[in-house]
Each structure stands twice: as structure tokens, then as C-alpha cells.
Amino acid sequence: MQAKRQIKLPEHIIEIVSDSGEGAQKAAVTFAEASAKMGNGLWTVEVIPSEIQPPPHTTGATSGNRIRLADRPVSNAGDYANLVVAFNEMALLSRIEAEVLADDVVVLIDSIWANHEDAEIRKQYKEILDGIREKGGSVYEIPMEEETLQVVEDPYRGKNMWCVGVLAFLYKRDMDLLKEIVAKTFRKKSEEVLEQNITLLERGYAWGEKNLDFQYVIDVFATDIPQVVMNGNTAIALGSIAAGFKICSMYPITPATSASHALAEVMEQFGGMIHQAEDEIAAAGVAVGANYAGVPTVTITSGPGMALKTEFQGLAAMTETPLVIVDVQRGGPSTGLPTKIEQGDLLHALYGSPGDSPKIVISPSTIEECFHIMTTARKLAEEFRAPVIVLSDANLATGQQLFNRPVLSEDSLPPPIDQNPVPAGTLPFDWDETTGLSRRLIPGQPGGTSVTTGLNHARTGKVVYDYGSNQMGHRMRSRKLAALKQALTPPRVYGDEEGDLLIVGWGSTRGAIEEAVDRARAQGHSVSALNIQFLHPLQPGLKEIFSRYRKVMTVELNYSDDWGDPLIDEETRRYSQLAIVLRAQTLVDVDCWSRVPGRPFMPVEIYRVIIAEMAKLNGQVRPQTKTDTKQEREISHGVASYR
Amino acid sequence: MQAKRQIKLPEHIIEIVSDSGEGAQKAAVTFAEASAKMGNGLWTVEVIPSEIQPPPHTTGATSGNRIRLADRPVSNAGDYANLVVAFNEMALLSRIEAEVLADDVVVLIDSIWANHEDAEIRKQYKEILDGIREKGGSVYEIPMEEETLQVVEDPYRGKNMWCVGVLAFLYKRDMDLLKEIVAKTFRKKSEEVLEQNITLLERGYAWGEKNLDFQYVIDVFATDIPQVVMNGNTAIALGSIAAGFKICSMYPITPATSASHALAEVMEQFGGMIHQAEDEIAAAGVAVGANYAGVPTVTITSGPGMALKTEFQGLAAMTETPLVIVDVQRGGPSTGLPTKIEQGDLLHALYGSPGDSPKIVISPSTIEECFHIMTTARKLAEEFRAPVIVLSDANLATGQQLFNRPVLSEDSLPPPIDQNPVPAGTLPFDWDETTGLSRRLIPGQPGGTSVTTGLNHARTGKVVYDYGSNQMGHRMRSRKLAALKQALTPPRVYGDEEGDLLIVGWGSTRGAIEEAVDRARAQGHSVSALNIQFLHPLQPGLKEIFSRYRKVMTVELNYSDDWGDPLIDEETRRYSQLAIVLRAQTLVDVDCWSRVPGRPFMPVEIYRVIIAEMAKLNGQVRPQTKTDTKQEREISHGVASYR
């Protein structure tokens, strides 16, 4: 066999796409796991169809995964895909239409469609591939179905593993490792099924070896620190257990539910349980009751569920009951885009409850943080006797990333339920006048009988109606946030500590923002990034940090009016959510660029925003900061295609 | 009979207080109605006990009314009471403790307690009255019970009218008018009861004539414009009918419910109805359904109910269904202070719903506006196809004020339900690209069948999942607010258009703020006031207005941390709600002074804040802007009395 051309790369973005149900996701997960275990940096993200079983062979049916593979840790799904494995031309088309493919993309596609009996299909297949080639891409028509049929009868249950074999050759994956993973994946299936899949894997590899004349080489990186790989919802689930949560009371809602699924699988083994309540209100109520009774309990939901927990958030704030709520944000408003990412719930989290209900709001920016933030959240909730809202999102939820294996210790676990006697007459709200903090009394505790109420109350817990006590209660609950804020440190700037432009973000956009900043800095631009994890209270020092840049702007996955749009000016513009918060806090003219694409930002989109802003700052004429995707062009020109 | 000393006054503040159930409220309402009909300016406000039937003869049992009577229209309940009619000394004490009595207050109190069998009562009676006299007040011990028993057997059912008689003498009220009103009040009772009450009224008057040597003279003011007098919840009820609302779907909650009571009384006569739903979510759902079907429907609630309507607010925003929600704000957070005033729901109204759910938020500042705002709200909801939140509060709800009798015309009524045929294929969301506005299709309309969904949708109403359409939908919903804002005018400054200090408020604090500003201006201070009625979108021109003052601050009935409190500095301070909104919008360093006293502000409290701020602006040392009520002192000094 001739020597293969070895193409050395720092990274490659691979997409595997098929009709929903054909197994592209399983192929990708298998491939990704092997890559992770070999030691590549990795980020995977799901391509999810809109319906459970959409009509096959349509763009709407596309299901699959993107895998970003690198010779170093990566923090986001990257820009345009470099290689696509497409089970049919419509799956490929959906990715072309989504404008997520590189111009020089390498396409591996099932050759079966070239000779399909339906002339229409043959035609569109040809047109789509011609389009790829025209732009500078290359196409390999490969006999997925033909080859698969040699092993199994139903090609829909085999193509995927054959493709993994081809990729294994292309990316020089460890076949033994892959076989192990496949064996694990099919452990619940029959011996025959397992064997078929191993055979397909091997045949795919052999086919590649025989027919392809190149291989990609992506170095692995050495680390002594043991690594794990999982998605953000799994990280939240395992993190919750590590944090000592004993109960998760929830109601199903996409994209939060898979965290509860992961908990349901294992929580009973840890002496805990998940309780699927009749609705989100009840789920919050159960959590309030259980936390009041001293047992750490979390409730996990998304936008519409958050709306329903609004009243209980207020009760938790008023009764100073620890309550951790995880909000895996999705596209809003209302039912919105249930499976897609957005960062639209920040202002709800801060201000959703009527009256003054101070809450702690924090947001993980990586999958690793999804794990650890659960311990932080529990501790904050208990120490500050307050609701804590953890804002994750659909990108973190389904994305997979490698991270340092958490080192577990009993430190993260809560102390045993406090059942120590207290002197009779111990006050249930014995606020420290400076910090507002007080010791919680827990049912069963001798000497502690007292009443906890959502009405205004005194230190005794008793209902009172006068001016002074109402002002006092408000003051103490608010003061706790000041106390917390004083314990926080300013966020660390990514890049230079001063310069022209500072891009501020929160949550999952961190990786893409920092990568965009890196690129712009590599081009000589003076731009830095800032990720804010504590959103309420805000981390301190922001005004001072902002003062060191000529311009500060947020980049967020939520809605803001665009400069230049009809009727939009300084008066009328509605800013993105973090920008509103930062403007009020710092009085700095924090600008924003935000979008609701229903998918994560690509670093390149943010990069373009940076370049445009830098041009403006340098007085060059480049007024538009929009990315120029097709959708954006359509919107600006009022094209009717999305009507 | 000797001529009485005639004391001419521009205004007087009277309080009538008794144990709950003794009828002080009825006495006050009767007296106030007569005064209104005679042509005095007027504001009344209820003194409400915390429980339905608190233990009698305790401060917690105090029930009654404050009546501010003037020779000109008045806009708020004023400062310290000038005259108190107290049925017992504990009722009086509760007002002393609330620090709402003038030092030179005139007290009329039932003399029966002076000789009560219980030595403890005799003692506290004496002490309390001595205290009044010491401060400079005067006390008239009057034989309320003794006199009443001459007419009825149960003094609890008669003292009140006897007192009205005394007041009628003191304030030279028209007795014929009073008798008419009493006749109306007791129209459902027996002839005997009515006669007894008239007799009591007459005997009270006679007693005053015989025993008191002075009378107050408060001129009436002449107006050609017919006047009405009612409280804010009645104004909202009648205003809703005048606005053409046909259905009010609600769930009881204090202090909103009395608006629904008023509607329940009359709505069926107008072809409408109120529907008491099983909860606030259902109340909102019924309103969404009915509005979708073309029938103007309002839902009325307060804080905890708002929390439960959060999800439906989002649905209305997303489906562009007109939905008017009246929030009669009460003390929060959570159940808070259910009967008391607060302005704590502004941020919830703006930002409560997850995702970007643009809403229109407006707030009446007078009882007259409570009436008219309902037509504005309905029209805005329909024209802009959006949720409209009307923020009233417990002060407006129960306060009574004279205002110009509304001139009714068919203009305020909605057009008949649009059932005109539309061409097949008419789009249900045919957004104008500039304004975001579109014509609503209404069930039953020939040619208009289409689906309305809370999922992201195109102009066709159909569900779509792509970037472009999601961005477009968000843009169009947001653009409507820009379009509305461009149609609004800047708020009018009260006082000079420029100067040292601008006090900004919203809602019911308007009267007290403007009165405080008047006083400060009379003293030569350069201070003006601004009331903002459109809170979302904000009325335009604010930044420009603010730029004309050295300092801008809000005064609000909600919580903010105070300068000078432990741990509170520029970093940690949590601002009051409107201040947050204004800071983000204008980037002006808008300060705030806010409190949660559970009662309306007295103008003098705001006046003191102004004076303190002016001193600071003029470089004088007067750092504290706190009022120095007893409660405030306690809070600062950590006194335990309210524990």
C-alpha cells in the first residue's frame, strides 16, 4: 500500500450529518470519545432536528454532530466546518444553508444518490456537490450504503459505524480504543449486532486505507492531569451530587431535562432521588420545603419553567430559604425555540419576582464550571440563605468538552443537618446588622420552633406591619448581597489590561469571544475580553476596568436593537441584557452586539464585530457591525424567504 | 348661643380612628362625601388594620380614615394630621406611634375611658393624652358613648354618626346634604336604623354647637367643571367599562380585588361580566383567549398574582395578543405587606418574563388617571398587539380624590369585532418592516384561518427554526416599542426647566413630590419634579431634561440601599427600581431616595430629602438624607424594639 500524504493540522472541525434516526449522532459520539481518550482537545455540539421524526431526506430532518478536534484544549465549537460526512445531499444542504461550512470544505457523501432512481434527487445531488466544488471545496463520493449492505441488511443501522471506520483511517484513530467504545455502546444489544458494528468499523477503515491517499495528523497534547469528557448537563448532574444535593425536584423541559435524566440514573445510589413534580411550581415548592427541612435540593428548568417559579423565588428570598435553581436557557420568549440556545433569562433572573427579592445569579462559562458551580451554588444558598440561580444554556447543555477530572473531597459536601439544640427563644432571623446574615433554624432542632413566613416579619419570624420592620427586613436581605460582593474579586481580563476595545460576555459565549479576541490581537488589534460569572451581585471593579478601554461592549446571545435599523437611535434602542445591567451599574456607555441565531456564536462572527468596531474607533468608515450571513442580509433587505 | 370663634384655614387633615368594626371608616366616608359635594378639595386614605378582626382596644385594631380637606384641589394625603377623632386611646396611640400627628394636633376622644373600671386603661388613657398636651396638642374629651347610648343600645353601632355630627358642626358642613348621604348609606337597612343614625347625626351637631367654642372655615373653590369623587380602584373599574372592556377575568387579591368588586356590581348591565378564575394563571389565560377572540378583556391583580402571570405575559408578547393587566401594587416581596402600598413591581413589569418579551408599561399618577388610563391601555394593547401593564398601587386604590367628571364618548369604545372578510392567504403577522405593526386576524373572520403560536414563527404564523426568522421576529416585536416611543412626548417638568435638583417619580407619589417641591421652591430652592407615566418604552427626552440639573434623583416607594449604611458604597449599592432603569437609559448618575414604609410618603418627608440634598449640593455638611422618624432612628441605631 502506498504511503499516504500526511496533512498536519492544529485543528479540524468535522460534522457528521444524516437523517434523524440514521445514527450520525452515535457515530460522532463514538469518534469524539476515542479522540478525547487519545488526548486531543475537543468540543462537540449537537445538530438537532426540530421535530421528533421529521420527514426523511429533507433539510429539516438533519441530525448529527459537530466535532472540533485540536492539538490543544478548545473552548467552543469553532467557525466553519472543514470536513463533512453527509449521509445524503439534503443533510449537506442544510449545513450549506446554515452557512456553517468552510469554502474549502472536504465533503464525504454517500455515492448512492448519484444514481438514485428519482431524477429529481440525482439532479439536486449533482447541483449541491457542484456548488461545493465551485466554492473551492472537494467532494469524495463514498459507497456508504453499498459497503454497509455487505454486512447488514438495513443500511440505516450500519452506515454510521462504517463512516466512523473511514474517519478512523483519515484521522489516524486508535482502532482498539474505538472497538472498546463500540463494545460499550452496544453492550445492551445482541452479540450479533455488536459484531456487525465492529466489522463495519473495520471495513470502513480498510476502505479508507485502500481508497484515500491522505491522512490528517492532529497532535495530542500531553497532560499529567487526568481528564474527563462530558456535556454540560451531565456535568451539572454529577456536580450536583458532588455538591451534596440529595433531591432534585423537577418538571421536564428541553433543554434542561437531560440533566435530570442523568440524575435519575444514579441519584438513588447516592441516597438521593429525583422527584418529577406535576408542574414547575410544585417542583419549586418541593425544593423549598425540602431545603427548609435541611436537605439540599435543587430544581432544574428552562425559560417557561422559570416563569412559573417566579413566585417561589420571591418566597425563598423573603423567607431566606436556600434554593438553587438551574436555568438551562433556551430560545425565547414564550415557547420560542425550545431546543436552541439563547441567553435571554438574565433580566428575569435578576428582576423577575415582584417586590425586592434579592437573588444571587451566577453563570458557568465552560462545561468544567457546570460541574463545580453546583457546589458554589449550594454553599452560597446556605451561607446567604437566599435563592441562587445558575444560568446555563443549551450550548453548554449538549456540548462536550474535556476538562480536568474533578478531585473530590468531603469539602464540597454539606455538613450534616444541624440538629443541635439551641437556647429557647433563639431567633430564626437573627440578622447581623452589618452583613444581614443569620443562622438558619432547621425543623427537628430542639429549642428552635418558630414560624417562617412570606409576610413581612421581625427577627422573631413573627408578622409585623410597621414601617421600621419592613424597611429593616428589606435592608437585611439586600445587605447580604453587599456582603457577598465585598467577598468577590473583580473578573480577570483576558488580554491586555487596557486598550481600545473590551468585549464583555457571560456564560457559554466565553470560549468564542476569547478566541475571536485572540485572532484580532494576533492581527495587532488592541482588544481584550471579560467574562462575568457573578451577575448578581455583579463582581466588583467593573467601572475601573471599563475605564481603561476606549470602548466597552457586550456580545450576547439575546436580543438588542441594532444601530442603523429603522427608528432605532439612542433614545429608542433596547440594549442586550447584560449591557442594561452594566450601564446602570457603571454609567459607562456600554454598547452591545447581540443576536438570537439559535446556535452558538462562531468566533469568526465575533471577530468580524471586533474588526468593524476597531475600524470605527480608528475613524474608518465601516458603520455596520453586522455579520454578513445570508439571514442577516435577508433581514436587512426585507427578503421574503423566511416569511 | 354665643358666637363661635371662626378659624379660617387653607386646609386641614382629619383622622377618624376606631377599633376595627366600630365604623370610623363609614363616618369618614360620609363626612368626606359631604365635603366633596360642598366643593372642597379632598384626598382620603384608609387606615387599615392588619387582620380582619384584631383584638379590640389594641393599636393593631386601629381602623379608620384620613381626610385631607382643602380650599383647592389636593393630590395627596398630606403630612401630619391636624385633628384626630379617636374612639379610644389605643387607636390614638397607634397614630402617635406611626408618627403621623402634628405636634399641635387637636384630639377629640371618647371621655368614657377616663373613668373606665380597669385602672390600667385609665392610666394609659391619661398618659397618652398627657403626651399629646405636652407636645403642644389640645385634647377635647367628648362623651361619644354616653351620648350615643341615648339613642341606640349598642354604642358600637352609633358612635360614628354622632361623631360625624360633631365634625359637621366643627367644619360647618351642610346638614341636609349629610342627611341625604346617610339616607343613601343606610338604604338597605331598616327605617329604624336610618332614623337612629339621622338622630345621632343631629345630636352630635347639637352637642358641638353647645360645647365647642370654635369652628373651622375652609373655603370651597368654584369650578364650572362637574366633579366626581371616588377611589382609584373604582376609577379603574368604571374606566374599564368606559374603555369598552367586556370581560374582567380575575382572581381575588388585596389590594386589587375591590376594583373587581366594583365591576361585579355593574358589568353585567353593560353586557359584560367578571369571571373569577381558579387562579391567576387561569385568569390571564381566559383574558388571552378572549382577547384573541376579539373581545377586550382585562385582568386585575397584585404582586403575587403578577408573578403567576409571568408566563402568559410572555405568550401575549410572542403571539402579539392584546392583553391589559392591571397591577395594583402592594408591599412585597412575596406575600409581604398585603394591604399596604409599595412601588415594587416596576422591574418585574419590564423584565419579568424570560426571553425578550417587550411590553408596554404605564402608570397612573392620580385617581383621575386611573379612570382614563384604561382607555389608553386598551388602545395601546390593540394597536401595538402587545401586553400592556398598568401599574397602580394601594394608595391610589383606596384613596379618594375629586376630579373632573369624565366626558364620555364613543371614541373610547373599541370598534366592533372585525369580522370583515380578508383575501385568502392574508398573513396573521404581516409586519410593517419599519414599525413592526401588523393587522390582527380575528376568529370568525372569513379568509383568515391561521395559527397563532408561542413558538418562533414567520409572518404566516407558522413555526420556523432558522436564525433569520428568529432574529426577525424579535426585531419586529421590539420595533413596535420604538414606534410607540417616537409617538410619545417628553414628560413635562413641574417647576423650572432647569436648576439644581430634579426629583423624578412615577405613579402615585406624584402629588406628594410636587407638593414637597412647591414648599422647597417657596423657600427659594431650585428644585423641580418630573413624573414619568410611560415607563416602557420610557418617554423620550429624559437625558436632555436631566442634563439641565446639577443633580437628578428618584423618590420611590420601593427599596434601595442607603448611602452611609454599612458595606454600602458605589459598588455595592442596589438602587431603587426607576433609578436603575433611568441610569441604564441615560447614563446620568441618577441617585435615589426610597423607602418601604407601607404608607404613602408625606410631602414633608420628601421636603426634608430635598433640603438635605440642596445642602449637599451647596457644600454644606448634611450628609444624611434620611427622614428622622422614630423608625428610622431605630433602624440606624439597631434598636431592638421591632424585633
Added chain:
Amino acid sequence: MASLAIDEFVENQCGVQLHELQEYEADIPRWCKGCGDHGVLSILQRLLYNEQVNPENVVTVSGIGCSSRLPHYLKTYGFHGIHGRALPISLGVALARPDLRVITAMGDGDCFSIGAGHWVHTLRYNPRIMAIVMDNEVYALTKNQVSPTSPAGAITNTTPYGAYLKGLNPLSVILGVTNVSFLAQSATWLPVHLEDTLRKAWHHRGMAFVRILTRCPVFMPASFGADGSVFPAIFLENPEGIPVNKGILRTAPTEAHDHRDLHAAQRMALREDGAPMGLLYWNPDLPSYEEVRRSHTKELDRAALISAMNAQLDKYAVQ
């Protein structure tokens, strides 16, 4: 004149305009192959066609779930609301517009779980709506979580070791609610029976509640028997009820049932030996909530409204 007569003729004939079956079809349904919801949709379309209902006078309201997608596919005015709240929205439409007809489409989670409060209370109000629940005993749209009606032991993503409780019997809950006026049960694999059931419901005066046993082959293939024909059912027989048409369930027993007797209906609802199919309970005499409420309201024209309003203001007038 002859021409006038012809005009009149045309108007008379065409005034009763014939609606075609496809007039009830909107988007192509996006449910899975084999999903029971397809059957419900097509039978609803057939019902409206057979009844020659003007689709413009129908509002189809739903919550959120696979089943709640129905308004997108049934060509009427559709309102696809939020999870659990289809009934209040429907009640709003019914109260506002008694001239329209309302169909409420829900899933088992939508109606019996998050919507349970509205379920109980809307039954009590008894508005004229045809409420159908496509009960597949699972949360399908969110991908396989336990539902109140999931049988004990059901393996789902939130009960990976089996559901902890016996499934909720929605029939017995419904029959416990004061003012319930119509309850029937059918199944998607009994198309003729289902159409007859929905027709009966359509002509009911108040709230007609129909539970439709509906297969979700993707997430709950085991429910209702792998092969429908072995599903234990009891067909209810009554001359006034729903014609017994057993379709694939030919071996199922038939029992006489007095659907006017609430006690009998409650007993029938609790039967564990088979699912009662047909009309469980019917009270045709109970007025609908709209009827009750509108019997108290006075209709005024715009001018009369203004003067009635003025009469109200008089009560608060000064002088």
C-alpha cells in the same frame, strides 16, 4: 324578473356552501410515522367535514406537546398556547364568542399534570368546548418522561428503574368533579368508534371531554398492548350512546351502561379488567357556562352604553 329569480336561486343554493374535506387541512402533519395523533387529526377533519362546519367559525386551542401541534394541521383558527393552559384559553374564547365553536387539544401531561387545576375547574364551569386528550401515557415531545397516566413500572428517562406509582385514572377524577356533563373514551385504533364519539361530543351542550387512547410508538410502544387487538376494553352499550363498533378489538366484551347514572359511571371508570370505551357519562341538560353567564347580561348598543355609563358616574358626582 327571471334574472332576479336566478340570483335568488344561486344564493339559496350556494348560501349553504359546501365545504370540501381538504378545506380542513393545513400543514402536513409532522408527527412520527405510526403516531396516533395522525388518526385524531384525520378524524377531526372528517367530523368537521361531515358536519359541514365552517372552519372559520372554529377555534382550535392547544397547550404544548406532540399532540398540541394539532392546530397547525387542522385548518381552523388555531391557538397553540403554553403548556397546561389550553383550557383557560379555551374558556376565554368560549366566554367571549359563543358564536364560535372551540376544540381543545391536549396531551396527558398537558391536561392531567401541569394543567390539572384548570382541568378540574373547567369541567366544573362546563363551557361549551370539545376537549380531547390524546393520552399516550408519556411525555413525548420532551423525549420520554413519565406521565401521570404512565403505568407503574414504566421505564422512562425520569424513571429509568420504573415508574413508582400506579397510573392516574383520569376518568375517575373527571367523574368526581361537580357539574361534569360529558365523558367518553375512545382510541385511535378504533377510527369509526372515535369518529362516532367525537360526533356525540360535538353536539353536546357543555364541556364534552373525550379521552383518546393514543399510541406513541416511539416512546411508549408497550402501552395499549403491542398489538391493539389484545388490548383489554369494554364497550359500553346504550341506544343513546356511542354505537358499539369494535374494529380490531372484536373479541372485547360489550356491556350495557347507563351513562345518565353518575354512580354507574364512577363504577365503570374504576374497572380494572378493561378500559371502558364509549360514553361513560352524559348530562345533556346542564347549561353551559356561557349560557349561565349570558343569561345575566344585558346587551346595549354604543349609545346606550354611554348613557348607562353616565348613570354610573352620577353616583359619584359632586353636587
Added chain:
Amino acid sequence: MASLAIDEFVENQCGVQLHELQEYEADIPRWCKGCGDHGVLSILQRLLYNEQVNPENVVTVSGIGCSSRLPHYLKTYGFHGIHGRALPISLGVALARPDLRVITAMGDGDCFSIGAGHWVHTLRYNPRIMAIVMDNEVYALTKNQVSPTSPAGAITNTTPYGAYLKGLNPLSVILGVTNVSFLAQSATWLPVHLEDTLRKAWHHRGMAFVRILTRCPVFMPASFGADGSVFPAIFLENPEGIPVNKGILRTAPTEAHDHRDLHAAQRMALREDGAPMGLLYWNPDLPSYEEVRRSHTKELDRAALISAMNAQLDKYAVQ
């Protein structure tokens, strides 16, 4: 040694520390004179005293309403929650701490109206809580609005011309819910019967639901007969049930009732000739939700938790 023996004696005697009645008394109740809630409170206090329950091991949860003020007056750990949500909070306590006992105090509006969804579902879960509803057939705290249980025609502030619907019968709803395990009814003017009823409820294994007919003399004086003695009641007799103790209702009939028979209970619940007083339904064998759930959970000490956690992480480990 003698001294040791004395110590032991003291410990033995005092270890079973006697709780005094006043140990169950907290704040002075702020209900109106004549309010039925007073009776419920004092009987609860008597029950806990007679049962010698340690008040520190009881959590009393309530919603919002006059009746929901109860936790302020009953000295236990009290949680005065939000309107309609007492049951989920109670379930949380019960799930978290099977070592504690839970009393849930609600009003008719709180439980049957805004809380209806939780009502149905918590009955189905069957946690070990004693749930009592002080049903005064009106919204009292908010000053006189119609409640689901208000009788038709009731004049309230939201129904000034009379309530439109027949009152909801909560008993029949409850008995329609799968897994219901205990339902009893009593009244505040039957103190002995009420205490016996609550005692029976206290010893039940799962969710013991007690509807207590409670007078609100301020807003609903007409309910339950102006003079309690003419109130139409039927006392349920069963050796295993609640002793028939008619108090003021001496002329009321007694009927034998098999509270283990759900059909019989459902029939009894629907009786219109009198309110059934006593134990309507009892299934002492149904395990509580906590029992069911905890039979699946494994208790680990802290070290074992860490290693089990590590085993989980292994599944996601790289290399």
C-alpha cells in the same frame, strides 16, 4: 451505687419527657370571635398533647388565607407559604425528612381552587402528611369572594347577584383520585368528633385528608345552617372508623358505612341529603410516597459517597 441508680431513675422517667398543653401554644390567635379556625387550632393542640408529640418534630405548613395563619398559633416548626402551594412544600418536607411529621393547613380557596392541581397530585403521591382544609365556603382573608365550595346563589363581593354554579364537592373529587388513601370529614362545632377524626388521621400511614366544615361568621354566616344543630349531616358508623359523636347534631342520622369500599365511599360523597361525617375512605395498606421512594435509595456515608462519585467520574474519564 445508689446515686447512679437515682440518676438512671431520673433519666428513665424524664427521658419520656411530658409535654404540657401550653407547649403547643404560640401566638395568641388573631382570628375573629366565633371563627371556626379557633376550634381547629385548639383541637390540634389537644391532639398533639394527647399524643405527646414533640412539637420540635412537627412541621406545620400552610398557604395563605385566614385559616393558613394556623402555623403562627400552633407551636411547632411552622412554614406559612404562598397561596395554593402548601401541599408541594409539605411534600418537600416529607420527602426530605421522614423523621418529622407534617401537618398541612389550608383553606378551601387555597386547596381546592388555586391549589387544585397540587391537591389532585399530592393525593396520588400519598406522602405521609395530615392535610386539613378549613372549609368555610368563602374567601375570607380577602374579604368575601366566592369560593369553589360556596353554594349556588351565595352573595359575595365577586358574585353580588349570587354565585352562578353549584358548589364543588371536594369529597367526590378526592375519591376520584387514584391512590387516595384516607378521607374524612368533620366540623368545628363537633369538637369531640373532630378530635377523634384528627387522631385517626394522625395515625394514618400516608396522606390523611380531612375536610373540616368551619364557620366564618363574618363573611359566610349562612353556611352550615345559622344554628349548627339543623345542619343536615349523616354520621358514618364503622367499628374501625370514627366514633359517632353527634354533639349538637343529636338528631342527625347514623349510617353504617364501609370505608374500605371505594364505590361505597364515592356514593356517600355524592349524598345530597346530608354531609357525611366521619371516615369516608381508608386504605391503611398503601405505602406512603416516602416509603416507596426510600425503598429504592441507598444510604452512604461521606467517604462512600466520594468513592461512588469517583466511580461515576470513571465513566467519563479519558484514558
